[in-house]
Amino acid sequence: MDMNKPVSKVLVLDDCPAHTEAIKRFCDENNLVGLTVRTHRLSAVLRSNIDLGAILLAENYGGSPAECAAIATRIDALRPELPIILRRDEHATLDDLPHALREVVCAAYVASDMAPLRLAIDEYLFVLDYPNALVRGITEITEFKLANLFRDLTVTWDTPCLVRDQIIYGEVFSLIALESDWCRGYMMVQTDEQPLLELLGRKQTSDSVPDFRDLNSVLGELTNLIWGAFKDRYLGNAQAARSQVQVPLIINHKQRYISFGTTNPQLCFKYHVVDEASGRSVVFDQRFIFNLSWSPEDFEEGADDVDALVAAGELDLF
Known part of the structure; x- marks a missing residue:
């Protein structure tokens, strides 16, 4: 890793093994350091002073879309400055999400097409160029x-x-x-x-x-x-x-x-x-x-x- 090129730490809330390697590969290729946390320790981590750049959240994280929405709302309440980027199962859109989830998520992507994720990372994390x-x-x-x-x-x-x-x-x-x-x-x-x-x-x-x-x-x-x-x-x-x-x-x-x-x-x-x-x-x-x-x-x-x-x-x- 180039010590002169800044990285960003992202919290990966995605418990689907089928997508783990793809997300790891994306992080390695885009100067991201992926971190994971057990669900029951999430609030404690968010209340700590750990430096984060974004949250990568799976649509069914926690077991269901409803639980995912609850987790996203809790993240937004504790750390509203962190962009939440949602991995969806079928369509990279926010239009059909429950209102509570749509209000706190900034972008969506699907595992088969990481381009929207890359755009979101550039928009919210690597917006400034540091020589x-x-x-x-x-x-x-x-x-x-x-x-x-x-x-x-x-x-x-x-x-x-x-x-x-x-x-x-x-x-x-x-x-x-x-x-x-x-x-x-x-x-x-x-x-x-x-x-x-x-x-x-x-x-x-x-x-x-x-x-x-x-x-x-x-x-x-x-x-x-x-x-x-x-x-x-x-x-x-x-x-x-x-x-x-x-x-x-x-x-x-x-x-x-x-x-x-x-x-x-x-x-x-x-x-x-x-x-x-x-x-x-x-x-x-x-x-x-x-x-x-x-x-x-x-x-x-x-x-x-x-x-x-x-x-x-x-x-x-x-």
Whole structure:
């Protein structure tokens, strides 16, 4: 799998063995990571902060169309931002579905013709084109900054993915604006509080225990370091943004929900910082949301000369 090409995780709710291989093959060919769940654990999974891009639902999942409709309605109530794509037995249409199911399903396909499924995936998940150089550069910058901030720890990362979820990951996050003539939006960095506090306190004495202020300071420093390198590498020569349109950000802490005013998928990166000696680790969830402007055709990667790499923090002068 190309680590510079984002994938998307889809929840496959299809218990028909005859179609399993076809769906697996489709996922492999279309940069999708298929996940399955037992029916009785579905609600628990949907209430978790697992990153998802879509739901692939079979017409008779759960044993009958009526049960399928009930499950689809429950999914829509818990995660309304996730598109539900229905595999039908005979006709790839939504017209003859029960009203409750038709209201929450966005597209339909049949196993003998995956073309409508591919169109739906392109429309709802791969709607934005992210240049490979940008995806690769984000990973390089962030890994470098994490490695310098946590010098004695190991940093790894997952394959970048596209998520339509608007679920907050962890208890603390930072936001910083990104503006240029080719993009306008935000970078968000999220993490869990306790694992990071434990890593910060691994070398502290008992009378100097880190608290949330130390955590805020580290997250703020990390965000600024990444933003500065990103700006120097990709936004340094940018002109002023063409549009000054703004949208409100909606944050609901009780529901762990954040909205940037767009249904476009977010570009998500996950980094694991591990203390090999103790086994302690923390996950940093990094997301890029280009909700105000996105023109990848105008994207240009900065020249990789020595001065640019030093300015971005990629190299240090000896």
